[in-house]
Amino acid sequence: MSLQRRGYACISLLTGRSTNHTCTLRTASPERLRALIQQNLDELRAILEHNLEHGWRLFRIGSSVIPFGSHPVNQIAWWREFERELQSIGAFARENGMRLSFHPGQYTVLSSPDPLIVERAVAEIAYSARFLGALGLDARHKIVIHLGGTYGDKPAAMNRFSDTIARLAPELRQRLVIENDERSYTPADALAVSRRTKLPVVFDNLHYISNPGEGDVDELLGDVFATWHTRDGAPKVHFSSQAAGSRIGHHSADVDPAEFKAWVECWSAHGDFDLMLEAKNKDLALLELEKNL
DNA sequence: GGAAGTCAAGTCTCG
DNA sequence: CGAGACTTGACTTCC
Secondary structure (H helix, E strand, O other), rough: EEEEEEEOOOOOOOOEEEEOOOOOOOOOOHHHHHHHHHHHHHHHHHHHHHHHHHHHOOOOEOOOOOOOOOOOOOOOOOHHHOOHHHHHHHHHHHHOOOOOEEEOOOOOOOOOOHHHHHHHHHHHHHHHHHHHHHOOOOOOEEEEEEEOOOOHHHHHHHHHHHHHHHHOHHHHHEEEEEOOOOOOOOOHHHHHHHHHOOEEEEEEHHHHOOOOOOOHHHHHHHHHHHOOOOOOOOOEEEEEEOOOOOOOOEEOOOOOOOHHHHHHHHHHHHOOOEEEOOOOOOHHHHHHHOOOO
């Protein structure tokens, strides 16, 4: 098997730790924000140490690791105030061959026709890139984004997305990777945007199942893996199972080992890759899965 | 201390 | 055209 690394997102259920502690906008104060940042960094370190014990070398950092990290309410120069902690966490990750990432949510939309929304999306990406930079991690440590809305004209939206990418500072652009989604953008769409932007493509199995688009899956995977170059690190994929009886696209608590094996076999045909497990049960689901491999 | 209500943000669908 | 879903946890308020 060519699998290199496995990991999960944001929260460790086994240790009860999270990188996502935050507050509401109303209650945000510099003191409150500093305390939350400190807590999130402490728990991030603890999670990485826990992950190392299990051999999990992939981890997604929660987008509120710095609460309101791209919002004007947060004026803290956290990259300076917490420089020592950040450097130390980053060194731990590097020394242990770990790969960290961000995945901004549904509100980060680079394809929007509204320049203000694009500006806010860029701010979110800039904050995420600054965090990974403050850890001292290179461009193999990625920020995964979706292509956003279609606004009734998908080609036009893809053009706006590509134009915005072209205008980004290189230190932001080099971190970005694009993912196929469950309703609008298929892997083939992501590949088309990748040809224009040179951004690598993350393949998500569950999104593919609900929104496969055109093309043979094996051919698509070959093209998707080829979008990753040495400077980007190994190709990344997202794996999850559909929650039974739930809406299409809803992540299940755990994952089906047989389905996992089938996808891993599929991906392995195209070379090494890193796998992010997206399950409600987080590291608990990963542990259960590995028991059954 | 537990339960219920609320939360920065965008897009899309439905009524 | 406005409300709610999406997806989701965690914070905040209320009792």
